[in-house]
Amino acid sequence: MAIMTKGQTGLTGNTAIAYAMKQINPDVCAAYPITPSTAIIEDFSSYVADGAVDTELITVESEHSAMSACIGAAAAGARVMTATSAQGLALMWEMLYIASGMRFPIVIANVNRALSAPINIHCDHSDSMGARDSGWIQLYSETVQEAYDNFIQAVRIAENEKVLLPVMVCFDGFITSHAIENISLLDDSEVRRFIGEYRPKHYLLDTDNPITYGAMTLQDTYIEFKHQQSQAMTRAKDVAIEVGREFGKEFGRTYGLMETYRLDDAEVAIVILNSAAGTTKVAVDELRKQGKKVGILRPRLFRPFPFREIADALKNVKAVAILDRADSMNGFGGPLFNEVRSALYELDARPRVISRIYGLGGRDYKVKDALEVFADLKKIAETGKVETLQKYITL
Amino acid sequence: MENYIEVRWHGRAQQGVVTAAKVLGEACLRSGKYVQAFPEFGPERMGAPVRAYNRVSDEPIRLHCQVTEPRYVLIADPTLIGVAGVTDGTPEDAIFIINTHKSPKEMRSELGLAGKKAKVYTLDASKISLETIGRQMPNTPMLGALARAAGFIAIEALIENFKENYAKKFSPRVIEGNVEAMNRGFKEVEGE
Numbered sequence: 001m002a003i004m005t006k007g008q009t010g011l012t013g014n015t016a017i018a019y020a021m022k023q024i025n026p027d028v029c030a031a032y033p034i035t036p037s038t039a040i041i042e043d044f045s046s047y048v049a050d051g052a053v054d055t056e057l058i059t060v061e062s063e064h065s066a067m068s069a070c071i072g073a074a075a076a077g078a079r080v081m082t083a084t085s086a087q088g089l090a091l092m093w094e095m096l097y098i099a100s101g102m103r104f105p106i107v108i109a110n111v112n113r114a115l116s117a118p119i120n121i122h123c124d125h126s127d128s129m130g131a132r133d134s135g136w137i138q139l140y141s142e143t144v145q146e147a148y149d150n151f152i153q154a155v156r157i158a159e160n161e162k163v164l165l166p167v168m169v170c171f172d173g174f175i176t177s178h179a180i181e182n183i184s185l186l187d188d189s190e191v192r193r194f195i196g197e198y199r200p201k202h203y204l205l206d207t208d209n210p211i212t213y214g215a216m217t218l219q220d221t222y223i224e225f226k227h228q229q230s231q232a233m234t235r236a237k238d239v240a241i242e243v244g245r246e247f248g249k250e251f252g253r254t255y256g257l258m259e260t261y262r263l264d265d266a267e268v269a270i271v272i273l274n275s276a277a278g279t280t281k282v283a284v285d286e287l288r289k290q291g292k293k294v295g296i297l298r299p300r301l302f303r304p305f306p307f308r309e310i311a312d313a314l315k316n317v318k319a320v321a322i323l324d325r326a327d328s329m330n331g332f333g334g335p336l337f338n339e340v341r342s343a344l345y346e347l348d349a350r351p352r353v354i355s356r357i358y359g360l361g362g363r364d365y366k367v368k369d370a371l372e373v374f375a376d377l378k379k380i381a382e383t384g385k386v387e388t389l390q391k392y393i394t395l
Numbered sequence: 396m397e398n399y400i401e402v403r404w405h406g407r408a409q410q411g412v413v414t415a416a417k418v419l420g421e422a423c424l425r426s427g428k429y430v431q432a433f434p435e436f437g438p439e440r441m442g443a444p445v446r447a448y449n450r451v452s453d454e455p456i457r458l459h460c461q462v463t464e465p466r467y468v469l470i471a472d473p474t475l476i477g478v479a480g481v482t483d484g485t486p487e488d489a490i491f492i493i494n495t496h497k498s499p500k501e502m503r504s505e506l507g508l509a510g511k512k513a514k515v516y517t518l519d520a521s522k523i524s525l526e527t528i529g530r531q532m533p534n535t536p537m538l539g540a541l542a543r544a545a546g547f548i549a550i551e552a553l554i555e556n557f558k559e560n561y562a563k564k565f566s567p568r569v570i571e572g573n574v575e576a577m578n579r580g581f582k583e584v585e586g587e
Contacts, residue, residue: 010417010424010432175459179433180420182455278457366460 018043027078030069067095074104077203086113100135105158122362266295283370307343406471415534516586539580
């Protein structure tokens with residue numbers, strides 16, 4: 001019998017990202033540890049100490065300094081990456097906007113964790129969702145394998161000349177970061193060939209071609225900078241598709257803007273990010289066995305938001321539930337809900353849409369929770385009426 | 396529901412149950428299975444009750460929720476019985492493996508499983524580990540006991556995996572001690 005898992009190994013999400021960083025061998029990594037992403041930098045610092053990489057590892061005194069050092073190194077022309085979570089990302093806040101505004105292709109692994117208060121170290125998406133307007137491309141990952149694959153692709157997307165924007169690769173704290181799962185690793189040479197050498201066109205240490213970064217721009221030019229940045233973000237969508245396709249061609253695992261699961265003939269669907277999509281797939285298979293037409297849409301690229309493609313994928317369903325592992329605290333559903341619902345507005349015949357907030361602070365989301373949402377959706381599809389537009393589940 | 400084997404490990408921090416779940420996961424993966432191995436997520440403190448989990452399947456595992464209804468329960472520290480909810484969520488045909496010098500019959504009654512269908516196995520894993528590894532490391536003999544009691548992982552697979560994956564980390568003497576501990580756990584476990 002063929003061993004299906006031949007060539008695979010078992011790694012946690014954090015170990016896999018540290019390994020990807022080793023293979024990428026960035027010029028600079030500036031980091032400050034925070035649970036649950038600590039092991040990434042811990043493992044990577046061993047690679048540095050063992051001489052497995054040439055990276056200049058800068059240990060700083062805060063995440064604000066970590067991102068500041070990343071920005072400085074990127075301005076000097078280096079390939080730069082780091083990792084963080086929750087309060088760490090929050091402390092980077094003002095620097096996130098500077099990284100994207102200066103168009104530095106920095107890559108960060110954000111291990112999703114709830115924001116204080118009350119203090120909590122477990123998974124939800126409040127951290128990265130809060131950064132959704134900071135001008136960073138965001139990729140979300142369901143499994144250890146996808147987190148690893150996304151991290152390698154992130155380098156290519158960020159450094160593409162048509163893009164030149166920082167990328168945040170998000171995956172679930174503890175659920176993915178601390179769980180060992182089967183993973184197929186690429187060879188070092190495959191990774192290095194895929195990402196290529198980083199040769200920035202403009203950088204501060206190029207003394208033959210002196211330039212300025214971070215100059216004052218007032219009413220005369222600021223909006224033009226932002227317009228260009230916005231256009232670059234729009235272009236990032238096509239680049240993400242190209243890179244995902246090329247990755248598939250090279251290594252057999254193709255990635256797109258989103259993953260759909262049994263959605264083609266579905267009457268109702270759940271839209272959900274990251275690891276909980278896997279649990280939802282098990283619920284879908286259960287219901288399909290009973291002849292129920294249910295499916296899933298799992299966005300992979302959240303920034304730029306592929307609104308047309310998502311609307312197109314959902315145009316034939318009668319009712320859709322958007323599950324957010326973060327609340328916008330705006331009184332009207334989570335960030336994913338708002339964006340998907342807005343995307344659907346352009347359709348001539350729109351599905352009914354409901355918001356469900358789940359799993360905050362690491363609260364377990366089980367198959368039965370998905371089944372309950374599907375039961376609500378079935379009722380809505382049959383009656384055309386939405387009884388409860390928004391609510392918290394897994395309470 | 397999908398066809399999974401689910402395992403829950405109970406121990407106290409520093410007794411090695413997280414490592415045991417890791418080693419079991421690696422050995423199952425090597426035998427061609429899809430696996431998950433994860434600790435109970437949280438800030439750990441030495442001596443505090445700790446749980447670790449495995450899922451093992453012939454198919455890729457998509458579930459990412461906690462393990463709450465494990466068929467296999469391994470208890471590295473019997474003082475956790477009555478404290479850590481070791482029987483919580485277990486099915487009728489559950490299999491318990493306990494590190495203790497007491498008999499399976501005694502432990503069955505301590506677990507509140509008298510007259511129940513569940514199987515109870517015991518071995519003195521602390522003593523075995525002291526004699527083979529030279530320190531309290533009950534997780535290693537318990538892996539051997541699991542191979543005997545459960546049948547979803549072969550003792551050979553556990554041993555081969557350990558020899559190959561840990562040769563760089565441990566000295567040959569430590570590897571030998573651990574292999575001996577697994578073999579003795581396999582041989583000495585008793586059940587009813």
